[in-house]
Amino acid sequence: MQLQDLLSLSTTSQQSLGDLVHAELSAAIVDGRLPQGERVNDKSIAEALGISRTPVREAMQRLTWSGLLEVSASRYTKVTEVTDEMAASTLEYAVLQAGNALQLATTRMTDAQLDGAVALLDQMIEASDADDTERLVAGSRDFVIYVIRHAGNPNLLRVLQNENPVIERNLRHAPLDVGTPEQRRGGYRRLRMALLARDADEAERWFRVQCQLLGAAGVGVVAPNAAA
Structure with missing residues (x-):
């Protein structure tokens, strides 16, 4: 399934765009739309959501800090796997x-x-x-x-x-x-x-x-x- 079919942003929320992206990606990881081990990148997510890459990068950085994403420098970013x-x-x-x-x-x-x-x-x-x-x-x-x-x-x-x-x-x-x-x-x-x-x-x-x-x-x- 394409990312466009998995992700969407609220059009009525008063939150910042970065917060909206963070909330949507968090929810997608929690409910399994983005499964463990799934590789993600800011370009494809931004395209799926129809927005610029800046708020996506911000959200992905926060998800890395919280432990939902892991980054291998210059190689990949993926959803962490739960041991x-x-x-x-x-x-x-x-x-x-x-x-x-x-x-x-x-x-x-x-x-x-x-x-x-x-x-x-x-x-x-x-x-x-x-x-x-x-x-x-x-x-x-x-x-x-x-x-x-x-x-x-x-x-x-x-x-x-x-x-x-x-x-x-x-x-x-x-x-x-x-x-x-x-x-x-x-x-x-x-x-x-x-x-x-x-x-x-x-x-x-x-x-x-x-x-x-x-x-x-x-x-x-x-x-x-x-x-x-």
Whole structure:
């Protein structure tokens, strides 16, 4: 398939052209339109998008810094390939960052925001008890995105926004074992109790216990430009 059929830019966004190209290339790598090992160059991408090469070069440089592209000087630029080690280390990093966000959010959220977090957790509990894996995975990501947004730390939010594409791409290759409803039941309810008690240490502890069961599903990632 030709690049023209794979890539496109939004005509309504207020973002800069470089940001638009970066977002489109990131999404194409994450969802597999640009597969692992695929060789790319600024000329062909610019032609496919109908723009100059300058914003494409800017976007590709950012993707190289983030680890989605790799460059062999004077030879090629290609989409990086995810090794088992990369997937495992990304999962470890994402769990640590999400746990840190939960630690902060548990004591910083307003009462209304806390109610929102508990409501999301209740949806996860309902999905878990019904053994609805797809809904549980989606609910887990929604919960983590929510606590990151309400952690009250703009630096953490900005870092995770910038790293979101490579985290999401690598996590898709991390092991996923959601366990059984019986294995999950107690941990989720203890996490709920810790949230209601605003016990940050207990909340983080039980979150990490659940992540050990959920693998990649337990650590959602923050969407770019997530609104508070």
